[in-house]
Amino acid sequence: MSIITITTMADGVDAALAARAGPLLALMQLSDSALPIGRHAHAMGLERLLRDGRVLTAASLRDMIVSALMHSVARADGAATALAHDAVRAHDLQALAAVDTQLDLLKLTRPAQAASRRCGSRLASLAVLLSSNVTLAQYTAMVAARHAPGHLAVVSGAVFAAAGVSREDAVLAEMRGVAAMILSAAVRLDIVAAAASQELLAGLTPEIIAAAGIALRTGHDEMECSAAAGLEIAAMRHARDDARLFAT
Numbered sequence: 001m002s003i004i005t006i007t008t009m010a011d012g013v014d015a016a017l018a019a020r021a022g023p024l025l026a027l028m029q030l031s032d033s034a035l036p037i038g039r040h041a042h043a044m045g046l047e048r049l050l051r052d053g054r055v056l057t058a059a060s061l062r063d064m065i066v067s068a069l070m071h072s073v074a075r076a077d078g079a080a081t082a083l084a085h086d087a088v089r090a091h092d093l094q095a096l097a098a099v100d101t102q103l104d105l106l107k108l109t110r111p112a113q114a115a116s117r118r119c120g121s122r123l124a125s126l127a128v129l130l131s132s133n134v135t136l137a138q139y140t141a142m143v144a145a146r147h148a149p150g151h152l153a154v155v156s157g158a159v160f161a162a163a164g165v166s167r168e169d170a171v172l173a174e175m176r177g178v179a180a181m182i183l184s185a186a187v188r189l190d191i192v193a194a195a196a197s198q199e200l201l202a203g204l205t206p207e208i209i210a211a212a213g214i215a216l217r218t219g220h221d222e223m224e225c226s227a228a229a230g231l232e233i234a235a236m237r238h239a240r241d242d243a244r245l246f247a248t
Contacts (some may be wrong), residue, residue: 026130026163030156031173033184037122039152039177042115043185044068045234050189052234058192062200064231065182069204069211072226073178076106077116077153078215079223081174084157085167091135096158097148099220104149106225111235113149120152123159133162171212179204 033040046064049055055064080103087096107113124140131137136158143150153174160170183197192200226232 023164023166023169026160027165027169027173029130030159030163030165031177033180035123035126037119037126037152039119039181040184042119042181043189044072044178044182045111045231045237046182046185046191047189048234048237049231050191054230054234055191058196058200061182061186061191062204065179065200065204066207067228068178068182068231069175069207070214072228072231073175074211074214075218075222075224076103076226077151077178078171078174078211079218079220080151080153081157081160082167082171082216082218083220084154085161085170088133088135088139088158088161089167093135093138096135096139096154097142099157100148100151100154102220102223103151103154106223107151108225109232109235112226112232116151116153117149120150120155123152123155124150127155127159127162130159131162136162168212168216171215172208175208175211175215176201179208 029035046055046061049064055061080099083099084096087093087099103116104113107116121143124143127136127140139148139158140150140155142148143155156174156177157170160173161167165173179201183192183201186192187194187197
């Protein structure tokens, strides 16, 4: 085999790798806990649930996460991620802004709104460094000017789409992100050890996939506010606590 043939084969392998690597590396970066958006400063009311004695074990923690995924996030933030992804792929700024507005209306408690907007605005400020997509740039400019709420799920869906990450992978990342956020808080609250949290996260794979499936099938007019009332009440009570480790 000649050197020319070997080089050609290597170039072909590199091209194929590059085609897959861009979206995959973007997915890894945007899912990394080191991404400086403050997501892991939030616990969705877990700190209050711990103080109330309602989440004290790995089993009750798992139940809480499943409730958050299936009854709070899937038809709201998860659906918003999918719809925002669609809007960017269609270069439809109006549709993207409409999804953001709809999600804003569905977040009925102040802690939920504040957490989502704060993390979303931070990701929006990073987006211009991660992508040159025109629709994404226009949307993040709206967020910066406070002409759009800038909820995290919407910004995430938009950034994923601009990076070439598939709709399905974007929603899976969003669902996994919620589970990982709660588990990270659980480790710091000493509910479970770090190794146990990883075991729990792996064991939640069927529920993460199920929640993603719900999100992917949910249309704009089918989005719903959280049905996990216990989590919302815990988050509101947590906001009134004098001493708090987590923002929500």
